[in-house]
Amino acid sequence: MGWGTALVGALGVAQYQQQSAIGKYNQAVANRESEVLKVQADAIEKKKEFDIAQFDKEFQKVEGQTKVALAKSGVVQGTGTAYRIEMANAMEAELQKQLIAYNAKVQADKKLEEAKFAIIRGNIAQQNAKLAQINTIASTGTSLLVMSKGTS
Helix, strand or coil: CCHHHHHHHHHHHHHHHHHHHHHHHHHHHHHHHHHHHHHHHHHHHHHHHHHHHHHHHHHHHHHHHHHHHHHHCCCCCCCHHHHHHHHHHHHHHHHHHHHHHHHHHHHHHHHHHHHHHHHHHHHHHHHHHHHHHHHHHHHHHHHHHHHHHHHC
16 A cells, blocks of 8 residues: 555545534534524513513503593593493504514514524534535545556
């Protein structure tokens, strides 16, 4: 076995090891991205709760102002127009809360879907590295075979 054969073999082994390391690194990066996206989805869910609480606070303030305005104008609370206004406001408030919750759910689900795709990208990166390793083995083996026939 000549120095050329040894060099080809050593380069093949080094390339094989590097491809493995690159595949593992790319998979780790994708897995990390997935974890970050999952944390973002959780943050969106928590923000939803905060947004609903803020909306409730604002709604209570507006509802109080409406009651004061109606009382100043001499309207009896809980009857006629005052009752209809109160019911309409309550229904609108519930719709707004549902809209806030729906939008947050859509955003969180999108982040979770991105997280799943990040894991898939990581698995694909790992599989590509394995394919590259197989190609390296085949290429190195072919080179060594050609070199050994040339010296025979």
